[in-house]
Amino acid sequence: MKKRHDIIVIGGGHAGIEAAWAAASLGADVALITMSWESVGRMSCNPAIGGLGKGQIVREIDALGGLMGLATDRAGIQFRMLNRSKGPAVWAPRAQADRDLYPLAVQELLSTARSLDIVEGTVEEIIATPHLDSEKSTDESAVSTSRRIKGVLLTDGRELLAECVIVTTGTFLAGLMHCGLEQTEGGRVGEPGAKGLSKCFESLGIELGRLKTGTPPRIHRDTIDYDVCDAQPGDEYPTPFSALTGAILQPQVQCHVTWTNNDVHDLIRSNLHRAPMYSGQIQSNGPRYCPSIEDKVVRFADKSKHQVFLEPEGYENERVYCNGVSTSLPEDVQTAFIREVKGLENARILQHGYAVEYDYVPTHQTKLSLESKLVGGLFLAGQINGTSGYEEAAGQGLVAGVNAARLLGNQKPLILGRDEAYIGVMIDDLITRPPTEPYRMFTSRAEYRLLLRADNADERLTPLGRSLGLVQDDRWRVFENRRKATLAVTELCSATGIRASLSRPETSVKDVAEVISRGSNRTFCIDAIENVLTAAKYAGYIKRQAKQIERFRKLESFLIPNKLDYHSMANLRLEARERLGAVSPKTLGQASRISGINPADITVLWVHIASLKKQKQSPQHMSPEVLSSPK
Numbered sequence: 321m322k323k324r325h326d327i328i329v330i331g332g333g334h335a336g337i338e339a340a341w342a343a344a345s346l347g348a349d350v351a352l353i354t355m356s357w358e359s360v361g362r363m364s365c366n367p368a369i370g371g372l373g374k375g376q377i378v379r380e381i382d383a384l385g386g387l388m389g390l391a392t393d394r395a396g397i398q399f400r401m402l403n404r405s406k407g408p409a410v411w412a413p414r415a416q417a418d419r420d421l422y423p424l425a426v427q428e429l430l431s432t433a434r435s436l437d438i439v440e441g442t443v444e445e446i447i448a449t450p451h452l453d454s455e456k457s458t459d460e461s462a463v464s465t466s467r468r469i470k471g472v473l474l475t476d477g478r479e480l481l482a483e484c485v486i487v488t489t490g491t492f493l494a495g496l497m498h499c500g501l502e503q504t505e506g507g508r509v510g511e512p513g514a515k516g517l518s519k520c521f522e523s524l525g526i527e528l529g530r531l532k533t534g535t536p537p538r539i540h541r542d543t544i545d546y547d548v549c550d551a552q553p554g555d556e557y558p559t560p561f562s563a564l565t566g567a568i569l570q571p572q573v574q575c576h577v578t579w580t581n582n583d584v585h586d587l588i589r590s591n592l593h594r595a596p597m598y599s600g601q602i603q604s605n606g607p608r609y610c611p612s613i614e615d616k617v618v619r620f621a622d623k624s625k626h627q628v629f630l631e632p633e634g635y636e637n638e639r640v641y642c643n644g645v646s647t648s649l650p651e652d653v654q655t656a657f658i659r660e661v662k663g664l665e666n667a668r669i670l671q672h673g674y675a676v677e678y679d680y681v682p683t684h685q686t687k688l689s690l691e692s693k694l695v696g697g698l699f700l701a702g703q704i705n706g707t708s709g710y711e712e713a714a715g716q717g718l719v720a721g722v723n724a725a726r727l728l729g730n731q732k733p734l735i736l737g738r739d740e741a742y743i744g745v746m747i748d749d750l751i752t753r754p755p756t757e758p759y760r761m762f763t764s765r766a767e768y769r770l771l772l773r774a775d776n777a778d779e780r781l782t783p784l785g786r787s788l789g790l791v792q793d794d795r796w797r798v799f800e801n802r803r804k805a806t807l808a809v810t811e812l813c814s815a816t817g818i819r820a821s822l823s824r825p826e827t828s829v830k831d832v833a834e835v836i837s838r839g840s841n842r843t844f845c846i847d848a849i850e851n852v853l854t855a856a857k858y859a860g861y862i863k864r865q866a867k868q869i870e871r872f873r874k875l876e877s878f879l880i881p882n883k884l885d886y887h888s889m890a891n892l893r894l895e896a897r898e899r900l901g902a903v904s905p906k907t908l909g910q911a912s913r914i915s916g917i918n919p920a921d922i923t924v925l926w927v928h929i930a931s932l933k934k935q936k937q938s939p940q941h942m943s944p945e946v947l948s949s950p951k
């Protein structure tokens with residue numbers, strides 16, 4: 321085993337995988353430390369990838385050369401394009417994956433990475449040295465970095481050294497699982513937690529918070545009465561996640577839907593005192609938008625039923641995931657309420673639901689590059705940053721991997737804009753408005769969602785990925801071919817006169833295909849026609865959004881000087897001084913998104929900075945405010 325690497329990634333979950341892959345793709349010598357090789361790529365919760373807002377992230381990861389889309393295409397057992405009845409701007413790809421095949425697909429892909437060592441072990445400690453020289457950091461605010469990363473210490477005493485360490489430990493930091501009144505230490509069912517690291521973060525001066533998430537029971541597939549449930553088939557023509565996948569050829573399975581009822585709700589209500597969330601046993605916040613069934617029964621008391629999606633966990637796997645009834649009620653209550661659900665009267669539970677509480681690192685301590693503000697060279701990605709979900713974790717992992725590699729080369733960090741990618745929206749949200757409950761992506765979080773579509777992720781990001789060095793020749797060829805095909809369709813639409821009809825809602829891919837094939841005696845791929853049609857249908861909205869983006873970019877390009885002393889800005893409200901001081905925004909745009917900051921605060925800030933700049937150029941033009949602000 322080599323003792324020194326460029327970059328160490330702690331954790332082989334969805335963030336760790338993308339971080340290691342991205343950094344290795346950029347030529348860094350990477351060690352991925354995982355508790356076990358076979359757990360790399362394991363799915364803690366539902367083996368499903370994508371969905372609203374999340375499917376777009378997977379496409380973005382793919383466009384930047386990441387792994388998640390490829391692995392899902394190999395291991396998917398049911399593919400659906402959600403929201404197909406609505407406009408393409410909100411279509412979102414989703415796939416149910418095979419729980420056993422997905423990690424294998426990830427491991428196979430990872431084993432092709434250049435310069436990636438897999439080290440089995442548990443990290444106990446992050447080693448950092450006190451450090452005053454701040455020149456090597458991802459941005460100018462490095463002056464706040466008082467320490468620098470040196471390496472890690474494993475529980476068995478091994479020490480590994482590196483220039484950068486990326487922590488992606490998910491729900492494992494001081495993980496505590498709850499099922500009724502029973503509590504077990506661990507990161508997820510059957511796996512130990514990581515205790516040492518929490519203490520180590522505190523000793524480095526990094527503040528920790530605590531969050532919780534939960535999972536539903538899994539039942540045996542042969543104990544479900546499918547005849548009384550609604551079948552939910554996959555798409556007839558499954559759409560792959562990755563631009564590199566030609567077609568999905570594996571057979572697709574069916575999912576089913578059933579409903580809870582008043583008997584289920586009564587049973588849950590009468591046992592709330594045994595639910596850790598209600599007995600006071602769990603104090604930390606859970607995901608508001610992904611509530612447990614006990615939460616739903618309390619918060620939506622007027623509802624007489626809730627959906628339960630019955631989702632198979634694999635071709636061979638006997639377990640069916642009961643999506644919608646996440647719970648940490650005691651086992652006997654779970655068994656009783658599940659059997660009150662239509663179609664599940666004889667259900668046999670193979671794994672009971674549980675909740676897990678874990679430590680996370682609140683993101684006011686992290687930069688937009690995902691590097692810690694407190695320890696230079698230490699990056700954080702995934703659930704440890706307060707997010708929930710595989711896709712959110714993977715998107716951050718990719719960015720952290722890229723930025724760790726760029727730090728080694730003294731290059732500026734990759735910071736994706738809110739107008740470029742959902743990944744950019746997510747990271748900006750995390751850093752600018754640090755979450756206090758698990759953060760998950762929704763389309764509504766993105767103000768430019770008409771531009772951030774799943775179908776144009778490659779147009780938005782593959783050229784960037786290529787320039788960063790993430791996109792290899794094979795992916796670039798596919799991208800260029802797609803671009804050429806789209807251009808050819810656009811030209812033919814003009815030549816055949818159908819262009820004017822493209823923006824009409826009733827014009828379909830089939831209509832366009834017929835006209836342009838007649839006009840050229842050629843056939844065209846549906847994908848290229850769909851591209852042209854979507855662009856035409858949204859042209860008006862996109863033009864309007866482009867104007868908003870122009871305004872947004874102006875604010876984004878207005879840089880805020882480092883070490884601005886907000887507390888001494890007398891014209892700024894006290895609350896604004898505190899909030900700005902806590903986040904240290906890099907631009908006026910970022911400052912405007914901090915919660916509690918209003919347009920008047922931004923004007924004060926703008927005037928102040930403009931005066932500072934003017935003062936730098938000619939000292940005689942100092943405004944009274946600048947004169948009253950100590951430097």
Ligand SMILES: Cc1cc2nc3c(=O)[nH]c(=O)nc-3n(C[C@H](O)[C@H](O)[C@H](O)COP(=O)(O)OP(=O)(O)OC[C@H]3O[C@@H](n4cnc5c(N)ncnc54)[C@H](O)[C@@H]3O)c2cc1C
Pocket residue numbers: 330331332333334335336353354355356359360362363364365366441442443444488489490491492493507508513514517533534535610646674675676701702703704707708709710713760
């Ligand atoms: C019970 C439960 C319920 C969930 N419910 C949902 C849900 O409803 N919806 C949703 O979107 N997401 C849910 N998730 C979250 C989803 O699983 C995570 O968001 C996602 O897996 C996070 O990815 P990650 O890479 O950050 O961490 P993980 O996938 O948790 O991976 C962490 C990795 O780090 C390794 N590791 C940890 N500590 C160490 C150490 N000290 N040394 C070496 N290796 C270490 C672990 O072995 C693991 O491989 C749930 C997770 C759990 C556990």
